[in-house]
Amino acid sequence: MIPAEVIVVGSGASGVHAAQALLEAGRRVVLVDAGEKDAHYAPLIPAKDFLTLRRTDPGQHRYFLGDDFEGVPFGPVRVGAQLTPPRQFITRLADRLAPVLSGEFAAMTSLALGGLAAGWGAASLPFIDDDLQGFPLSRADLQPHYDRVAARIGVCGDAHDALAPFMGPVNGMLPPARLDSNAASILKRYRRRSEAFARAGLHVGRARLAFCTVRHAGRGPARYHDMDFWSDHERAVYRPRYTIEELQRRFPDQFVLMMGCLAGSFEEDERAGTVRLHCTEIATGERVVIDGQRLILAAGVFGTARLVAASLGWDGRRLPLLCNPYTYFPALNFNRIGAPAANRRHSLSQLQMIHDPDGTRRHLLSPQLYSYRSLLLFKLVKEAFLGVRDSIGVLRELSESFVILGVHHEDRPHPGKYVVARKASGDSVALEVHWQPTASAERAQQRHEARIRRFLLQLGCLPVGAVRPGPGSSIHYAGTFPMCERGGAATCTPEGLLRATKSVFLADGSTFPHLPAKGLTFTLMANADRVGGAVARSLR
């Protein structure tokens, strides 16, 4: 039995920032994680830029295609297709040990060290008060936590561009990332007519990324190798495991890390005011028990739902589920056709847009613009409607002017969208997702997308299609145990306490009652820092 003041389940973006707040407040923390890692591909990738690797590395097929060709997907575009072979460890163990069943909804879950953010795109957009409708929190409540998290992870961007009113201030922003040739031309075009665009509700600025453009917290600076989907040599893109390493260094006497442990359930001893976590060591199957005064669940929305349902016997109970609907538009940037493009670039989002469709700021959209190169040509060829050889010829000439605009839509709870736990073999619990969005929400999305297409055209980009990878594909999950001022057993207090319990707090997306159309992860981290602080205070 291992004693702790606070047990945290999850080493993802949420868990590590909750743990850091607790450790900085002087608490003793045991952090439990299943902890899958990639020891296979990372050592194979030399620290060189994309073009040099392509032209010189005879071993490149191993990481670009995968030793089992797992990087050559056939069939329709699906959730997870964006994970390159070196990133596929993120979901491997979860697919085996913690699957989520659903006909229509493709859930991506992780049992890896660092969770899903071991492969995230690093877009870090703070929520403003308009985004926080339905939360029992304001931006002012989150502000110190955004600032603290930004100082830890390093967020780059332009604090004064057209996006500022939709982001609010964040302290210590790093200089914006270098723009690639596509993005630079589109931004130039936008700036020429920025007032007209603003009147139409479109605002374009530099991407806000957890990306060290200068040396920061021992990471970076970015070398613009365009290998961000494959390797992490200079650690420019933030990954939660860097926080774990830092916590191990800074708090050797307060912090215990238990990797390779699968948490199964918890039980409370209300009289003693303690909580016990039951885990299994994955490698040996041995049972491990951890006792603490507080438990923080940051196992990701599905992982946390599974743990709560298994512990409280919530077999068959419906829990609301949120996930931003996602569409992306491949487009040709006419400003760049025929022009050579710079080699040095990053692979993350280049430009951030905000669209305020009705001028009320209540239904903001936040499309992100990417260029296409480092995912290799064959994936584009596969989607084209020309023969393979013809496609290679045409796409080679167009690929430097090819952009992708990813559009997230907001999501709100609805009885047709829920996850339900079912008792499976032994004490394990299976999760089933049901996803029936409303017709009116889908109509609104189509209307918004039609406007986005028009904006693309006005920015000199010809959309050549719209790809909807389907429900679940944004990988932004939330809403199962919403935080609110007053609510039932399956809700949380604003501090993250699960009302069905006395000592179990939730620090991941489970508590978000609404999902604005912005990536949620920066806010997940800020909120986890807030919950960690509240738990530390509750122990005084």
Next chain:
Amino acid sequence: MSANDREFALLARYLIGSVPPARFRARYESGCRALFGDPAAHSAALRLALRRPALLPLLDAGCALRRREDPLRQRLLLLTAILEASPEYADVFLPRTLTWPKLLLALPLRGVFAAAKALAGAVLLLAVREGAGP
């Protein structure tokens, strides 16, 4: 030359104009095994292409329109991926920039040819029924 050797040589010559060294063939074969479970193709279109290599451009274009999951197309895509991820052939797949005038002339021409090929290929595929013997 075995059937698989002939298939590899045919597809490679079609894609890049030459037959790559043996290690690429081994990679292609393990790719077929990993992705399709079977190194030998079961596709009437592929069998026809092996018998009549001159028809391959039409069959490739036709599959892109009408039989996107056909083993012929899948094998071409796999070989594209393998060749692309190698220093020897990377340049065949890396972006190429053309001047506007060249683009204005070359692209529409290529588009018209490709569309014509796709139509002819689609018609040809109507005649090539699955299960038809070699």
